Amino acid sequence: MTEQHSGSGFDPATATIAIVTYNRSGLLSRLLSSIVEMDPRPGHVVIVDNASTDDTTAVVDSFRDRLGTELVYRRMETNTGGSGGFSEGMRVAYELGSEWIWLMDDDVEVIPDGLAKMGAWAPRFKSIQGRRYDYDGSEFYWQYRLSIPFGIPIPFAPAGFDASGYREMNSGCFEGMFIHRDIVAQIGLPDPRFFIYWDDSVYGWLASRRTTAVIVDEFVLRRTREIRQWDMGIRHLNASSDAYRYYIMRNRGHMKHYFRANGAYRPVRFWLGSGLTFVKELIRLVFVERKVRGTSNLFRGIRDGRKIAKDAAWRPMPPLEAAPAEGQPSL
Template sequence: MTSAAGNIAIAIVTYNRSTFLKELLASAAAMDTPPFRIVVVDNASTDDTQDVIAAATTDFADGVLVNHRLATNTGGSGGFSEGTRVALELGADWVWLMDDDVEILPDAIEQFAPWMQRFQVIHGRRYDFDGTPFYWQAKFNEFLGVPLPYSGKQFGREGYAITNSGTFEGMLIHADVVRVIGLPDPRFFISWDDAAYAWLAAQHTDVVYVDAFVLKRKREQKQVNLGIRHLNDGSPLFRFHVIRNRAYVGKYFAEHGKLNRFGFGLGTALTLAKEVFRLLVVQHTLKGLGDLVRGFRANRALWRDDTWRPMDPADVPAPLTPGTGTGTGGPS
């Protein structure tokens, strides 16, 4: 789509969930205003994902659906990094990042449009899999280095809330911001990547959560309603990375002079306690404790890695200039 706000590319990361992907692509084809490009990053799926993408190609104008298959599974972090890079190479002014287990509401772009005139990092609202509004009110507490639910009404009189955290289940980000902070960091693999990426953006621009429904979550999960937030179940990969990746978050905080070592250590202890609580209350087991222990050991090793550097904005594709390319895309 080309508008006053520019070209919007949707970047979808998928891995072995072809049924969800098929439904998501069908919802994208039914959008009132079609996107400029849809970049599907296939994280080396072993199911019929490639067949689903091929079949969906006919639902879009020529070149709109871009099939970007990776040789190995790079996790959500690697997939979103690649999806953002490809979208910018094709000439996108905005990248709308999303997992494969959501559905796009038909008027999503129309809902975003007025906010795109004011802000450069935007999160719209989501319905949960049961049709109720999904609860999300995350904001980084910088002393602890963890996103915490904030109290009070989510949205002010103008219909938005300023935050400094984010989610790749629907983050809309302007290419200019990516060129300042770099691509999403693929080293996270999964967990903390989206929260940290929005936090990085918030060091340079306003990150907002707007009172406009744009997505519906499709995957049902075990969860416990705690009133101020919901706790979903977690996989062994998640448990490992949610502890390991605290080191990456801390290194980014330190890079921007925001790391309080005592507070951040306390935040890590609280994160560990939350994951034990999740095992007990949501999954009714303690079998995942080993994943958390392994994650903590990897966390300490990363803290000791003196070679670590943040993502380099110089690696972000430069804006297209007139006459340099068509931006039509295609299989890559």
């Protein structure tokens, strides 16, 4: 760790880990076990259970006395998807007074000194993404930059880091996003209307418009669930599902609204980005999942996305606090 980001001024007790889980109690147990081994630990752990039907509640209860930090459990009445879960998790963490909120799915585990590594960058940045190991121990590459006009990730953004130890990003990933409450106050909670897909990309982009957002060269998480993938050498494509195929196209409607509301919508290029997304999902079907059935979900998503895009009553998520008065400093 270099002197330039020594971590002075970061108090782990002001951080909250917010986890979203759904019917994966075994994975959740592994994640919570890794939190027990953390040094330091956060002040709170918030678990949002998307109406699981397995023994998730019992697993959570079994960790209350050994987690070593305050545990807050929120069980949703229905499955609100990752988007709804992270929106609720961030809301609870924010209302707890957390300065820092660390979001993660249930299919990762935390490196023991992960919070210390993230906190070391906290004095310099307010939207931070750490790195993670894949299931097999390899370095996971995350597409940390979006082409905003096209509304798609840039697949070959440089993976390496220079001596600074970070790269600026304009996206986000809820599997490891570490964000300060000041930014959450300004851009509001994650939008639950996405259900799954594009929600974290859009949220990270909104954050990057308010502060310098970075991915740092620190491994802080390890994926614990194996996902079938097609290795293309430099990059890879993961297997998907019919639900993902539907939402990746449907939620282009929500993304279009967010870009338009922030003056970043470019109709022709965004349309081309949607076409490239469609083609990518076709390739994923054929080369990763080895099937051709599933295209109907893409077309349903396109249809419903158009309805969303035409909704004149649509509004972005509101900020949690009023913007500074004219003449007052902002972030």
